[in-house]
Amino acid sequence: MKNVKIVIGANFGDEGKGLLTDYFCSAFPTREKVLNVRFNGGAQAGHTVVKADGRRHVFSHFGSGSFNENNLTYLSSYFILNPMLFVKEYKVLESKGVVPRVYIHKDCLVTFPGDVMINQMVEAHRDKNRHGSCGVGIYETIKRTSNHQKTTIGYIQENFDQLAKMIAGTIQLYVPQRLDELNTELTDSEWELIRNETITENYIYDLGFMLQHTEIVDNDIIKEYDNIVFEGAQGLLLDADNIEYYPHLTPSNTGIKNAIDILSGVDACDLSICYVTRSYFTRHGAGLFKTECDSTDLKPAGLRDKTNQTNAYQGNFKYGYFDVAAFQHSVEKDLGFLNRTAAVELAVTHLDETDGYLILDSEKLEVADLLKIMNLHAGYTSYGEKAEDIQGTVLCHQYAARHQY
Known part of the structure; x- marks a missing residue:
């Protein structure tokens, strides 16, 4: 037993x-x-x-x-x-x-860089009215995958060559919509960070590393x-x-x-x-x-x-x-x-x-x-x-x- x-x-x-x-x-x-x-x-x-x-x-x-x-x-x-x-x-x-x-598990949701940055930037804009988030994008991952694109690890593994396009689409279509919902206007430097291609490239490397060092079940x-x-x-x-x-x-x-x-x-x-x-x-x-x-x-x-x-x-x-x-x-x-x-x-x-x-x-x-x-x-x-x-x-x-x- x-x-x-x-x-x-x-x-x-x-x-x-x-x-x-x-x-x-x-x-x-x-x-x-x-x-x-x-x-x-x-x-x-x-x-x-x-x-x-x-x-x-x-x-x-x-x-x-x-x-x-x-x-x-x-x-x-x-x-x-x-x-x-x-x-x-x-x-x-x-x-x-x-x-x-x-x-x-193949159905695990996967956090994108934008989820983390929205989480942290919005909390910073709230100033003294912060929600007390840990700042790693957990809730924003859930919101994005519910309202925009449900990116599970199994799906990403099968479509890894499309990952850069997925992230770019999220930045272009979803992030502005989400910031409107949160009534938050980012600064130019914050937008520059969200659109930073080096961050995306490093992220894709990290996700590939994770897939190579785990087994999807x-x-x-x-x-x-x-x-x-x-x-x-x-x-x-x-x-x-x-x-x-x-x-x-x-x-x-x-x-x-x-x-x-x-x-x-x-x-x-x-x-x-x-x-x-x-x-x-x-x-x-x-x-x-x-x-x-x-x-x-x-x-x-x-x-x-x-x-x-x-x-x-x-x-x-x-x-x-x-x-x-x-x-x-x-x-x-x-x-x-x-x-x-x-x-x-x-x-x-x-x-x-x-x-x-x-x-x-x-x-x-x-x-x-x-x-x-x-x-x-x-x-x-x-x-x-x-x-x-x-x-x-x-x-x-x-x-x-x-x-x-």
């Missing part, structure tokens, strides 16, 4: 999904292949993994289990490709001793592997359908919905779902943040995140108290998409920063107490940034069977 794990961030992202994904991928014997599936979002995800030998990487286009030699990445049809960032990250991983092995690839780890991106509170936080959301389903759909062709598997949270909340980007506080309210000396730095599009990395009600509601809502038996688990990270407690607005909460609130029997706790710092590996099959999850 297949062993399947789904890793889901339960908050606004940055919960520790990369850490837990690496931990689960590392748990399989090295002689057994592990398929690490990315099933939402795209290059805007940044999942940090630190290995015992000191190697550190923020995974974006590749599965966070990629430091393990038996790991293969599968970018499912829900993943949005960015060839420019793919090549850059591929070469960085090579320098760290990793030669990624990657499957790409369909969902049947799932059937070929017995060990599968699904790696979610962003968090449940940023789900595209979470209207309470509109419009500062990510344009994808961040919970189990996509993963369960990918598994629809698998008759039986030993499935467990792990919801990940820090011992406090964080948010990078604009939008509602009910429990926002200063990091010194969580730890007297303050906190500093190594991965999430202040940038031009998302702004400052923000901290907040742990919100039990929001956490419980988002997890229970997400489990509504579950249509087969599964164990449900909890993982709490960054406990080394908060003396082993979850930090609420007016009190501290032990992990055991949160497990009781969630009606879970066991979970995982992390007191550091490496897989070796994680404790607790008991699965929750009794809970799953009793509730028919």
Whole structure:
């Protein structure tokens, strides 16, 4: 029977999904292949993994289990490709001793250079009213492929010699229309950048590189592997359908919905779902943040995140108290998409920063107490940034069977 794990961030992202994904991928014997599936979002995800030998990487286009030699990445049809960032990250991983092995679903959407530039330029023109985008063109890719030309990787592979014409047509016909919709007038220098032929030439090289270093497949690839780890991106509170936080959301389903759909062709598997949270909340980007506080309210000396730095599009990395009600509601809502038996688990990270407690607005909460609130029997706790710092590996099959999850 297949062993399947789904890793889901339960908050606004940055919960520790990369850490837990690496931990689960590392748990399989090295002689057994592990398929690490990315099933939402795209290059805007940044999942940090630190290995015992000191190697550190923020995974974006590749599965966070990629430091393990038996790991293969599968970018499912829900993943949005960015060839420019793919090549850059591929070469960085090579320098760290990793030669990624990657499957790409033929229906993956592909970001064009114009998608990224529209995203960044429009955000800059919004000034103080920015949406908090990561600036890599995810939403603009979805809009263009919905309204102009649906460029999937499979289509581009079959029509690679027409790629330059596709991009030129987009710049000529679609970009002006999209900028009108966004009520944005670009400067001459911005238009010059969008029309820059060297950028197009470099992009075509990058896309060719990506095709040469990956294998285009369909969902049947799932059937070929017995060990599968699904790696979610962003968090449940940023789900595209979470209207309470509109419009500062990510344009994808961040919970189990996509993963369960990918598994629809698998008759039986030993499935467990792990919801990940820090011992406090964080948010990078604009939008509602009910429990926002200063990091010194969580730890007297303050906190500093190594991965999430202040940038031009998302702004400052923000901290907040742990919100039990929001956490419980988002997890229970997400489990509504579950249509087969599964164990449900909890993982709490960054406990080394908060003396082993979850930090609420007016009190501290032990992990055991949160497990009781969630009606879970066991979970995982992390007191550091490496897989070796994680404790607790008991699965929750009794809970799953009793509730028919």
